[in-house]
Amino acid sequence: MPQGLKSKLRAREKCRQRSTASGTTRNPQGPQRATTTGAAVSYIRSNETVNNQTGERPRSLQARPATEYVQRNHVDEKVFILVYYLLYKYQLKEQITKVDMVRNIIQMHKSHFHEILKRAAGHLETVFGLDMKEVDPNRHIYVLINKLYLSYDAMMSYDRGIPKTGLLMTVLGVIFTKGNCATEGEIWQMLNVMGLYEGRMHFIFGEPRKLLPKDWVEENYLVYQQVANSDPPRYEFLWHPRAYAETTKMQVLEFLAKVHDTFPSAFSTWYEEALRDEEERAQARVVARARISAMASARSRAMSCSFPHP
Missing domain, CATH: 1.10.10.1200 (MAGE homology domain, winged helix WH1 motif)
Incomplete structure (x- = not known):
């Protein structure tokens, strides 16, 4: 020390x-x-x-x-x-x-x-x-x-400053609880409650405007796109596939529950959706393992056939 x-x-x-x-x-x-x-x-x-x-x-x-x-x-x-x-x-x-x-x-x-x-x-x-x-x-x-x-840690390795993962998890939570798609206004409303304002430097998290449409979008944690048929144009945030790969709806819900000092099941609708997401992920893993096993078996048979038996 x-x-x-x-x-x-x-x-x-x-x-x-x-x-x-x-x-x-x-x-x-x-x-x-x-x-x-x-x-x-x-x-x-x-x-x-x-x-x-x-x-x-x-x-x-x-x-x-x-x-x-x-x-x-x-x-x-x-x-x-x-x-x-x-x-x-x-x-x-x-x-x-x-x-x-x-x-x-x-x-x-x-x-x-x-x-x-x-x-x-x-x-x-x-x-x-x-x-x-x-x-x-x-x-x-x-x-x-x-x-x-570790991948987000790796991204931050050039500057081991204050981790911003908690803030990102909160943003992912807002998107999840808004039907998996949150408008830019809804995100900023949440950030304002936390004391973060567009164009104003925050002494922990820096410039929020840099985090949202720049860092987290460029690093493929968030998708930033125009709301369909909006005139004047409005924009919204979604989870990027990288966010789905590095966390789950259940983990985000557990994080939000701890922030509110409760249990994930207290948010019944979102909890059911998170459970369905867990089941779908489990089924996808089973299918992926079966596909890998089949490919390995086919490769083994092909190699066996390519060599003459004594």
């Missing part, structure tokens, strides 16, 4: 009065990356604060003593710092271990490790589209996996 990041975390732990404006954190990946990742954590923090303010505080929370609120604030802080840390490790493709997380981030809050890790993993999934998997239960080694498998 970089010395600058260690110093910053120690400073937060010892005294919480330091102004962020006066910080001089060093990052071997450059100031832009450090600022972007820090902004991502601020974005998560603001979203969670808004969500907490939308409903009345439960009575059980109102009755808690001040010491519990202080403890809870410390745990919340650890969640946000851990997100920062995990994104940093993801960008550098470094191994993630429980030992390192406890030593560098969790520290004296080790008893809350599972809660902190679970909440941080939830933010990584819903905001950035990264799944956290424990690949070695004995040594507690974890990896972050892009929800669109």
